[in-house]
Amino acid sequence: MRLGRDFFTRNTILVSRDLLGKTLVYRDGKDIYKGIIVETEAYISTNDEAAHFNKGLTERTRIIDEAGGHVYIYNIYGMYQLFNIVAEVPGIHGAVLVRALEPIKGIEKMYKNRYKKTYDNPKRREIINLTNGPAKLVMAYGLSKERHYGLDLATSRELWIEEGIQLSREDIVRSKRINIDYAEKGRDYLLRFYIKDNPFVSKK
DNA sequence: CTGATGATGTTCT
DNA sequence: GAACATCATCAGA
Numbered sequence: 001m002r003l004g005r006d007f008f009t010r011n012t013i014l015v016s017r018d019l020l021g022k023t024l025v026y027r028d029g030k031d032i033y034k035g036i037i038v039e040t041e042a043y044i045s046t047n048d049e050a051a052h053f054n055k056g057l058t059e060r061t062r063i064i065d066e067a068g069g070h071v072y073i074y075n076i077y078g079m080y081q082l083f084n085i086v087a088e089v090p091g092i093h094g095a096v097l098v099r100a101l102e103p104i105k106g107i108e109k110m111y112k113n114r115y116k117k118t119y120d121n122p123k124r125r126e127i128i129n130l131t132n133g134p135a136k137l138v139m140a141y142g143l144s145k146e147r148h149y150g151l152d153l154a155t156s157r158e159l160w161i162e163e164g165i166q167l168s169r170e171d172i173v174r175s176k177r178i179n180i181d182y183a184e185k186g187r188d189y190l191l192r193f194y195i196k197d198n199p200f201v202s203k204k
Numbered sequence: 205c206t207g208a209t210g211a212t213g214t215t216c217t
Numbered sequence: 218g219a220a221c222a223t224c225a226t227c228a229g230a
Contacts, residue, residue, distance in 0.1 A: 041222070050222070060215065078213030080223050097222060135223050179222060 003161045005154045008068030012087040012094030015068065016042035017193045019085070019096060020172060023104065023164040026141050027157070031109050033141050035101030035131055036164045039194040039201045041177045043084075045093040048191075050183035053093045064093050069154040073138070073145040080135035081145055085153065085161075099178070099192075101131040102200045103140070110140035132200045171196050178203060 003022065008015060019037050026033040043051035052074070053061045063070050064086050072084040072095055087094040103110055108119040110130050131137040138144075153160050177192045194201045 043222075052222080058216075074222090075214050077211085077221060077223055079211070082222060084222085099222085133223070177222075182220080183222095 001163055003153070003163070005067065005069055007161075008085065008087055008154065009089045010068070010087065012044050012096065013042045013191065015085070015087040015094075016040045016096040016191065017172065017174075019098070019161070020193055020195055021165045021167040023162040024098065024101060024141075024159075025162055026143065026159050028142060032106055033103075033110065034105035034162075035103045035137070035141075037098055037100075037161075038102050038198040039098075039100035040192070041097040041099055042087075042191040042193075043095050043097065044191070045088075048183070048186040048189065050177065050180035050186040051093075051095070053095075057093070063150050064095055066090055066150075067152075067154075068094075069152050071148055071151045071153060071159065073143065073149050075145065076135070081138050081143070082134045083138050083143055097134060098137065099134045100194070100200050100202045101137045101140075102198060103127070103131055109142075113142050114140050128199055133202045167195065 019040050022037050023034050024037055048054060053064050057065055060074055063072050066086060067090045068087045070086040072086055073081050075081055084095045084097050087096055111119040114130055131140050151159050173194050173196050174190045175192045176188055181187055
C-alpha cells in the first residue's frame with residue numbers, strides 16, 4: 001500500500017525517522033525498481049544553516065513550499081544529484097534527504113545504470129556499492145531533476161513509497177549529519193537516522 | 205581496510 | 218568568483 005499525504009505532512013524529523021524501512025518504488029515504463037530506505041537525514045526550517053532553504057526559497061528550492069510528499073532533487077558538486085522528500089504542510093519548510101537504500105527489485109537494471117555493463121556474477125562489493133550513498137541511489141534508479149523534480153509521491157503513477165519492513169526501536173540509530181561542517185548552526189544536530197547494522201548504510 | 209585527492213558545473217553572491 | 222547535503226580512484230599498510 002502506498003503511503004498517503006498524511007504520512008508526509010508531519011514534522012520533518014518524524015517523517016525522516018519513519019521513512020526507515022519503507023520501500024521507494026519507481027516505475028519507468030516496464031522497469032520496476034524497489035529498495036528499502038535504510039538511511040535518511042532531516043533538514044529543518046529553524047536554526048539549521050545546513051538546510052538549503054535556510055535563507056528563504058529560491059528557484060532551486062521552490063518545491064519545498066508545497067505539501068509534504070513532493071520530490072526535491074538538486075545538483076551537487078557539478079556532477080551528482082540528490083533525492084529529497086518534502087515534509088510538513090504547505091508553507092512550512094522541511095525536507096528529508098534519502099541517503100541510502102537496500103535494493104530489492106530491479107537490481108540487474110540498477111547494476112547496468114551504475115556500471116554500464118551487463119549483470120554477470122557480480123561481486124558483493126559491487127552490489128553494496130549500488131545504492132549506499134545519496135548520489136549513488138539516484139544513479140541506480142535513473143532519477144533526474146529534469147524528469148522527477150516536483151513529482152508528488154502521494155499521487156504519482158511512477159514514483160511512490162510503500163510499506164516495507166517492520167522495525168523495532170533498537171533497530172534505529174540517530175546521529176549527526178554527514179558533510180555539513182560548514183554550517184555553524186546545525187552541524188551537531190542529531191538529524192540523521194539509519195538502520196543498525198544494515199550493510200547499505202553509507203557511513204558508520 | 206583507511207585516508208587523501210581530483211573531477212566538474214550549477215547555484216547563488 | 219566561491220561554495221558545494223559526493224564519488225571513484227589510488228597509495229599505503
